[in-house]
Amino acid sequence: MTVQYTDKPIPRPALWGIIYRSSGSLWEGVKEEKFLIQKCKDCGKILHPPRPMCPACHSTEQEYVEASGKGKIYSYVTYNKSPHKAFKAPYSVILVELDEGPRVISNTVDVKPEEIEIGMPVEIAYEKIDDELTLYKFKKAG
Amino acid sequence: MGRNILEEYMNRKYDADIKPSPQANLIKDKTAIVGIGETEYSKNSGRDELDMACEAIKNAADDAGIKVEDIDGLETFTLDRTAMPFIVSTLGLKNLRFASEVSFGGGAACAVTLHAAAAVATGVAKNVVCYRALNEASGHRFGRGDGYAKYMISAPTPHYGYTFPMGFCTPLSWAGCWGRRWMHEFNVTYEQIGWWAVVLREYANKNPRAIFHDKPMTHEDYMNVQMIVEPLRLFDCCVDTDGAAAHIVTSAERAKDLKQKPVYILGAGQSAPIEQEIQTIYNRPVISGLFETWYAAHEAYRVAGVEGKDIDVAELYDPYSLGGIMSLEECDFCERGDAGNFIEGGDNIRVDGKMPTNTNGGLLSEAYIHGYNLVNEGVRQLRGQSYNQVKDPELCMVTAGPGVPSSAMVLRN
Numbered sequence: 001m002t003v004q005y006t007d008k009p010i011p012r013p014a015l016w017g018i019i020y021r022s023s024g025s026l027w028e029g030v031k032e033e034k035f036l037i038q039k040c041k042d043c044g045k046i047l048h049p050p051r052p053m054c055p056a057c058h059s060t061e062q063e064y065v066e067a068s069g070k071g072k073i074y075s076y077v078t079y080n081k082s083p084h085k086a087f088k089a090p091y092s093v094i095l096v097e098l099d100e101g102p103r104v105i106s107n108t109v110d111v112k113p114e115e116i117e118i119g120m121p122v123e124i125a126y127e128k129i130d131d132e133l134t135l136y137k138f139k140k141a142g
Numbered sequence: 143m144g145r146n147i148l149e150e151y152m153n154r155k156y157d158a159d160i161k162p163s164p165q166a167n168l169i170k171d172k173t174a175i176v177g178i179g180e181t182e183y184s185k186n187s188g189r190d191e192l193d194m195a196c197e198a199i200k201n202a203a204d205d206a207g208i209k210v211e212d213i214d215g216l217e218t219f220t221l222d223r224t225a226m227p228f229i230v231s232t233l234g235l236k237n238l239r240f241a242s243e244v245s246f247g248g249g250a251a252c253a254v255t256l257h258a259a260a261a262v263a264t265g266v267a268k269n270v271v272c273y274r275a276l277n278e279a280s281g282h283r284f285g286r287g288d289g290y291a292k293y294m295i296s297a298p299t300p301h302y303g304y305t306f307p308m309g310f311c312t313p314l315s316w317a318g319c320w321g322r323r324w325m326h327e328f329n330v331t332y333e334q335i336g337w338w339a340v341v342l343r344e345y346a347n348k349n350p351r352a353i354f355h356d357k358p359m360t361h362e363d364y365m366n367v368q369m370i371v372e373p374l375r376l377f378d379c380c381v382d383t384d385g386a387a388a389h390i391v392t393s394a395e396r397a398k399d400l401k402q403k404p405v406y407i408l409g410a411g412q413s414a415p416i417e418q419e420i421q422t423i424y425n426r427p428v429i430s431g432l433f434e435t436w437y438a439a440h441e442a443y444r445v446a447g448v449e450g451k452d453i454d455v456a457e458l459y460d461p462y463s464l465g466g467i468m469s470l471e472e473c474d475f476c477e478r479g480d481a482g483n484f485i486e487g488g489d490n491i492r493v494d495g496k497m498p499t500n501t502n503g504g505l506l507s508e509a510y511i512h513g514y515n516l517v518n519e520g521v522r523q524l525r526g527q528s529y530n531q532v533k534d535p536e537l538c539m540v541t542a543g544p545g546v547p548s549s550a551m552v553l554r555n
């Protein structure tokens with residue numbers, strides 16, 4: 001199954017009205033159905049979540065590499081009661097470890113909560129909410 | 143950066159090289175908690191938070207035997223919704239010279255005491271009161287996703303932008319995510335984690351202050367209650383509470399002449415190890431542990447010059463059962479990955495067990511005053527005033543919120 005929404009607004013990435021410069025690239029990429037991972041241009045360290053300075057070498061130069069979109073479920077939870085007026089329970093939230101290393105929070109597409117297992121291979125699937133927002137979700141790897 | 147944080151954590155070896163010497167620490171043994179106070183803990187106070195904060199502070203001053211006017215420092219959470227100026231004018235404080243607020247939600251629960259002690263030890267203030275008042279049950283419920291962004295966060299936090307749109311928006315679920323991984327890696331069962339809630343309820347049943355004083359709960363009751371966010375059930379959650387609690391910190395010197403037996407601060411520390419977020423820290427090499435708790439606890443041990451095995455009673459921050467359970471490992475009361483076995487059957491954390499823990503009923507069954515009620519219980523234990531009194535304890539470990547920049551302290555009598 002896939003997360004079902006109510007008619008109430010889904011929380012936006014700019015939760016407090018701000019999209020940080022370093023977060024912007026990820027969300028812009030997702031709109032074009034690309035998952036971009038931030039890397040330090042100087043030392044090559046993967047920076048996820050994205051940030052304005054590399055904590056290893058303090059460089060402020062970054063580049064972005066497109067992830068394969070493949071990964072494995074690293075952990076997950078299932079809400080039996082909805083914690084937020086925009087979402088209908090039950091639904092699951094998964095933590096996916098991408099093949100490139102970063103772990104991302106997401107939801108499953110076409111997977112029932114009881115089918116979810118740690119280690120399950122998944123691949124990215126995009127869900128267009130509206131013109132402003134596309135979300136990255138994961139389906140069973142085919 | 144030669145120091146590898148993961149190795150340090152996984153090997154349980156806290157690197158002391160770059161840290162100030164414990165001898166240079168002005169807080170250690172030189173500051174004490176001398177008064178504690180609280181309001182009634184309820185589900186619907188019918189009062190505002192200012193009202194409750196002032197009552198708790200007055201009770202703490204009376205308990206210490208100092209005049210309210212002699213309080214010259216105020217310390218609370220950034221999340222507290224009482225305005226300090228009104229505390230000053232309501233209590234009639236004439237000599238305020240120090241005031242501060244600590245961030246990171248429950249992670250501040252011991253940091254407030256540390257900051258108060260730092261002010262006292264450096265001579266900035268004489269008697270600092272730490273207080274926290276909240277109508278979490280009847281008022282601003284930040285445990286829900288809708289309320290969280292509004293009430294819980296004092297600054298915009300970019301990482302929530304990656305979780306809220308996925309419906310991942312409550313502290314319970316954030317904990318469930320690392321908690322599930324911990325259970326998976328160490329084969330911990332639902333039956334095992336249930337013992338935390340059961341033993342804490344036993345403590346609460348003997349503690350008249352506790353919200354769940356009159357409500358017994360068996361292990362079977364636990365297993366039968368609904369899951370809120372799998373893997374966590376209703377009885378794994380803290381009890382939303384209206385109330386306030388306070389404690390007063392002064393110098394060891396002044397403490398000698400006051401009403402109660404002083405409880406000295408032997409060591410305290412704050413921590414924010416690496417890849418720090420507010421509870422959604424999933425990009426550390428491992429997530430099956432509480433780095434912040436381990437670091438804060440070991441800083442407190444290092445300053446105190448003691449180890450986990452020296453502790454007689456523990457008050458561990460448990461906003462949900464797993465936070466408290468996993469803290470048993472991080473404070474070295476059992477091996478990493480062994481807390482499920484450690485609490486099975488409950489005896490190890492009961493009052494005559496290996497490590498009596500959360501002897502007031504904890505945040506699950508006494509009250510959720512953001513950890514302040516755990517500090518007060520730690521003080522009571524060391525004074526010999528607990529409803530679930532451990533026999534002659536000398537050292538008490540108190541921890542603060544897990545998964546956020548956190549804090550911990552070792553108290554001695």
Ligand SMILES: [Zn+2]
Pocket residue numbers: 040041042043044045054055056057058059
């Ligand atoms: Zn770099």
